[in-house]
Amino acid sequence: MLREKIQAETVTAMKAKDKERTAALRLIGAKIKDRDIELRTSDKKPEDNELVTDVLMKMAKQRRESIEMYEGGGRQELADKEKAELAVIEEFLPKQMSEDETRAAIAAIKGEIGAEGMKDMGRLMGELKSRHGASLDMSKASGLVKEALS
Structure with missing residues (x-):
């Protein structure tokens, strides 16, 4: 399952001392946990992979919008940080249709x-x-x- 894969990748990144990747993976984990908390009181709970994919898609969309805004505002260092996070997020998303x-x-x-x-x-x-x-x-x-x- 996707959730376990993300957790395993987080451990791998921590062992490799890859700070940027670890931070991005922890951010993904936190967003998934936030969504779990939101859905505790919900009657209709989505299937786990569907929930994780939905969270990842929203995060990717936010990153793309941020990149656009940062590049428009001349803040390339912040845009590069967002691009790095987006690359990690996209690893776990299904291949996008052309x-x-x-x-x-x-x-x-x-x-x-x-x-x-x-x-x-x-x-x-x-x-x-x-x-x-x-x-x-x-x-x-x-x-x-x-x-x-x-």
């Missing part, structure tokens, strides 16, 4: 559910997320769905 693969998935789902126009965008996005959520950047997919429906 733009062509995303377009093909959108076309297939569009045909299956009979989506015609923008009124069907919610249904199409929901189905796309349920099938390919972990391997898609949903913000990029949203633009491609709009394009396919217009």
